[in-house]
Amino acid sequence: MEKINISFNRYYKLFNLVSLFLIVSSLLLLSFKGLNYGVDFKGGTIIELRTNDNSLTISKLRQSFTRMNLGDISVKEFGKANDYLVKVEKKEDNNINFTSEIKQKLEESVGPVFNFRRVESVGPKVSTELLRSGIIAIVLSLAAMLFYIWIRFEWQFSLGAILAVFHDVVITLGFFSLFNLEINLSIVAAVLTIVGYSMNDTVVIFDRVRENLNKFSDIKIFDLTNISINETLSRTIITSITTLLALLSIYFFGGEVLKGFSLAMILGVIFGTYSSIYIANPVLVYLRVSQKTIIKEDKN
Amino acid sequence: MLYFSKIRISLICLFTIIFTIFALSNFTNFGKNIFKKKINLGLDLQGGSYLLLEIDNKPVIEQKLQNTLLVLRKYFKKKDVKYQNLKIRKKQFIVFDINFDEVKKTKDLFTDENSDINPYYNQFKSHQFDLEIENNTFKLEFSKYGLIQIKNSSLDQALEIVRRRIDEVGTNEPNIVKRGNNRILVELPGLDDPMRIKNLLGKTANLTFRFIVKNTEETFGVETLFFEDESEKVLVSKRIVISGENLIDSQPSMDNQTNQTVVTFNLDRVGAKRFGKATKTGIGKRLAIVLDGKIVSAPVIQSAILGGSGQIRGKFTFQSATDLALLLRSGALPAPLNIIEERTVGPGLGQDSIDAGIFALLIGFLLVIIFMFFKYRILGLIANVTLIFNLFLLLGILTLFEATLTLPGIAGIILTVGMAVDANVLIFERIKEESNNEKNKIIAFDRGYTKSKTAVIDANITTLIAAIILFLMGSGPIKGFSITLGVGIFTTLFSVYFIARLLTSIYVSKNKANEGSI
Numbered sequence: 001m002e003k004i005n006i007s008f009n010r011y012y013k014l015f016n017l018v019s020l021f022l023i024v025s026s027l028l029l030l031s032f033k034g035l036n037y038g039v040d041f042k043g044g045t046i047i048e049l050r051t052n053d054n055s056l057t058i059s060k061l062r063q064s065f066t067r068m069n070l071g072d073i074s075v076k077e078f079g080k081a082n083d084y085l086v087k088v089e090k091k092e093d094n095n096i097n098f099t100s101e102i103k104q105k106l107e108e109s110v111g112p113v114f115n116f117r118r119v120e121s122v123g124p125k126v127s128t129e130l131l132r133s134g135i136i137a138i139v140l141s142l143a144a145m146l147f148y149i150w151i152r153f154e155w156q157f158s159l160g161a162i163l164a165v166f167h168d169v170v171i172t173l174g175f176f177s178l179f180n181l182e183i184n185l186s187i188v189a190a191v192l193t194i195v196g197y198s199m200n201d202t203v204v205i206f207d208r209v210r211e212n213l214n215k216f217s218d219i220k221i222f223d224l225t226n227i228s229i230n231e232t233l234s235r236t237i238i239t240s241i242t243t244l245l246a247l248l249s250i251y252f253f254g255g256e257v258l259k260g261f262s263l264a265m266i267l268g269v270i271f272g273t274y275s276s277i278y279i280a281n282p283v284l285v286y287l288r289v290s291q292k293t294i295i296k297e298d299k300n
Numbered sequence: 301m302l303y304f305s306k307i308r309i310s311l312i313c314l315f316t317i318i319f320t321i322f323a324l325s326n327f328t329n330f331g332k333n334i335f336k337k338k339i340n341l342g343l344d345l346q347g348g349s350y351l352l353l354e355i356d357n358k359p360v361i362e363q364k365l366q367n368t369l370l371v372l373r374k375y376f377k378k379k380d381v382k383y384q385n386l387k388i389r390k391k392q393f394i395v396f397d398i399n400f401d402e403v404k405k406t407k408d409l410f411t412d413e414n415s416d417i418n419p420y421y422n423q424f425k426s427h428q429f430d431l432e433i434e435n436n437t438f439k440l441e442f443s444k445y446g447l448i449q450i451k452n453s454s455l456d457q458a459l460e461i462v463r464r465r466i467d468e469v470g471t472n473e474p475n476i477v478k479r480g481n482n483r484i485l486v487e488l489p490g491l492d493d494p495m496r497i498k499n500l501l502g503k504t505a506n507l508t509f510r511f512i513v514k515n516t517e518e519t520f521g522v523e524t525l526f527f528e529d530e531s532e533k534v535l536v537s538k539r540i541v542i543s544g545e546n547l548i549d550s551q552p553s554m555d556n557q558t559n560q561t562v563v564t565f566n567l568d569r570v571g572a573k574r575f576g577k578a579t580k581t582g583i584g585k586r587l588a589i590v591l592d593g594k595i596v597s598a599p600v601i602q603s604a605i606l607g608g609s610g611q612i613r614g615k616f617t618f619q620s621a622t623d624l625a626l627l628l629r630s631g632a633l634p635a636p637l638n639i640i641e642e643r644t645v646g647p648g649l650g651q652d653s654i655d656a657g658i659f660a661l662l663i664g665f666l667l668v669i670i671f672m673f674f675k676y677r678i679l680g681l682i683a684n685v686t687l688i689f690n691l692f693l694l695l696g697i698l699t700l701f702e703a704t705l706t707l708p709g710i711a712g713i714i715l716t717v718g719m720a721v722d723a724n725v726l727i728f729e730r731i732k733e734e735s736n737n738e739k740n741k742i743i744a745f746d747r748g749y750t751k752s753k754t755a756v757i758d759a760n761i762t763t764l765i766a767a768i769i770l771f772l773m774g775s776g777p778i779k780g781f782s783i784t785l786g787v788g789i790f791t792t793l794f795s796v797y798f799i800a801r802l803l804t805s806i807y808v809s810k811n812k813a814n815e816g817s818i
Contacts, residue, residue, distance in 0.1 A: 117646045117648055137772075137773035242672070249660045254657060
């Protein structure tokens with residue numbers, strides 16, 4: 001059986017620069033362009049509606065909504081041909097009849113051809129709370145991972161792993177900002193799962209790095225990381241492939257609601273796999289990890 | 301690592317079979333008589349309505365302050381305290397002035413643990429009010445505990461009323477629970493248009509019967525009120541003849557003479573007595589029926605009504621009369637409720653989501669299985685069989701705990717399918733490596749399992765941490781995701797270390813002679 005041997009370490013610096021560029025652009029996007037928050041985090045109402053009038057065009061539907069003077073609205077096609085998603089930014093406070101009034105006006109102007117399949121309405125107070133708890137959840141998960149890996153490994157490893165995870169989260173969010181994709185509760189779930197997945201991938205390589213540090217005292221960390229990456233490479237690739245197969249089937253067949261979630265996860269898995277190799281490992285090299293690092297720690 | 305005792309083998313088989321039966325009982329009639337549990341479908345899958353209500357406690361606090369004002373007046377009179385300018389300010393606190401020489405005496409009255417104005421002291425070791433004294437001006441504001449007490453009691457009352465109203469409508473297994481100290485969560489499975497419930501919950505249903513006065517301007521004890529259709533405004537006495545609390549029953553009905561829809565009501569003994577007395581002395585006057593600050597109707601009293609029953613006329617349709625009767629029967633809310641979050645999914649979309657979810661699961665599952673078979677052949681088959689049992693275990697545990705499955709929950713299962721093979725892959729890759737140096741297959745397999753253990757456990761714990769945090773922070777559908785993801789990790793570890801290892805050990809012992817590569 002031939003051994004795989006790719007010199008990943010020759011490109012550490014190059015890909016670090018690429019990652020740095022991606023992170024900086026993502027951070028710039030996030031601070032200047034911001035994220036496209038959905039009703040979960042911004043408040044407002046979304047209505048998923050289906051019409052049985054095949055001749056109805058989106059522009060006509062948009063017109064009828066504009067005439068209702070609801071403020072900022074967006075109407076877009078949603079999955080199948082006669083399905084639309086309508087988003088109303090501002091919600092009139094305490095008007096219980098809001099959605100039924102919309103339905104009534106819609107039927108007056110177009111006809112009784114509508115079925116409201118889903119209505120989600122979030123008040124400003126709840127959306128603020130959801131956003132806050134979403135941010136807390138992400139920060140908490142990073143902290144928990146840091147803590148776990150700090151117990152299991154030495155601090156150099158923790159730093160590498162956490163930088164890799166941070167890299168994945170920031171770039172995934174940057175991607176969502178760049179393409180103006182909606183951020184809702186399920187994206188937060190995706191980000192947390194990405195944190196878990198990216199960490200998982202990094203830990204498996206780190207586990208091998210540590211094993212090899214014990215085994216070879218004469219190999220420099222620069223080459224040692226490369227050996228470890230190669231030894232675990234087929235596992236890294238196979239797991240990424242099976243996870244991506246599962247995610248792609250959610251993306252293509254799981255329905256519109258899960259599209260954003262699975263897209264975020266797909267990006268996260270790709271970046272997570274890349275960062276375990278090109279972020280987590282170079283950090284060990286830069287921090288000059290050697291056999292002494294783990295032996296010293298063990299004595300403590 | 302590869303040796304299994306007979307007892308262990310039977311335990312693993314038993315465990316797997318039991319959970320497989322649990323899982324299958326969701327889809328077939330098999331074992332239905334012995335095992336009745338089922339996975340619950342979340343509102344996003346079966347269709348239904350989720351409403352989050354928040355109590356607006358301001359009116360309750362105001363009312364409490366009003367009551368306290370009365371208590372204070374009585375109390376000061378009893379204790380012979382001279383006070384001035386006793387009033388409520390900004391609807392938040394009470395202020396009054398005391399003569400300079402009596403400041404200390406008054407202060408002692410308030411700090412006395414046994415005094416009537418500190419009813420919560422023993423319970424909370426705190427006063428109901430926070431007292432601030434500036435020169436001779438006293439300022440009373442509800443303390444933190446006083447406010448908590450008020451909020452809790454109004455939440456309990458509101459919960460009871462909400463429950464009664466929803467029960468009266470007769471929806472399918474509603475779930476009504478408290479959230480925090482001023483919110484109520486209502487889940488109504490199967491309801492695709494929550495309009496009626498929202499209307500019913502949006503009304504306080506504070507009913508009073510009060511006389512209309514003939515004065516021309518507003519004076520003390522009189523207020524201006526509008527009719528419901530805003531056609532007319534009249535001056536109404538603040539004195540309440542009877543209120544909704546006096547009602548014991550209320551029904552919609554048809555008035556035979558006028559052919560109008562009316563709401564009839566029956567009064568309790570106290571109410572009947574008061575109503576009788578008021579109608580006897582008030583013949584010729586108009587009695588306003590006031591609901592939530594608007595006049596429903598104001599009939600002229602023709603004769604004394606002594607039987608303790610009557611009817612409310614108004615511009616009712618049969619539906620609105622039914623709803624009003626329902627509201628009156630179930631009682632008034634202590635404070636208005638606002639709907640601050642609503643999520644409704646129609647049954648059509650729910651079914652579509654189930655179909656899409658199951659289809660995605662099947663496709664994802666097939667892709668992973670085919671991939672694993674082509675990559676690892678025999679060991680791939682072992683991994684695939686393990687994956688199937690992993691799925692059954694996962695569904696079995698969800699069934700055992702009657703967990704709620706949501707659409708993101710299905711995504712969690714699909715993701716588990718993708719990530720579960722990771723553990724087997726880690727082990728198989730390790731076995732491959734070990735086989736390069738070790739010609740004895742059994743030893744190579746054994747080492748593969750032993751040496752990969754830390755990596756497998758580390759890798760799964762990181763995902764578990766993410767799932768736990770999601771479970772703690774997430775709500776509704778997202779919680780469903782964290783549950784399947786988290787449970788999936790345990791079933792994965794079980795199936796990999798027991799089922800897959802058992803199958804591997806059987807495979808290795810059957811092929812001792814075979815020196816071929818994996």
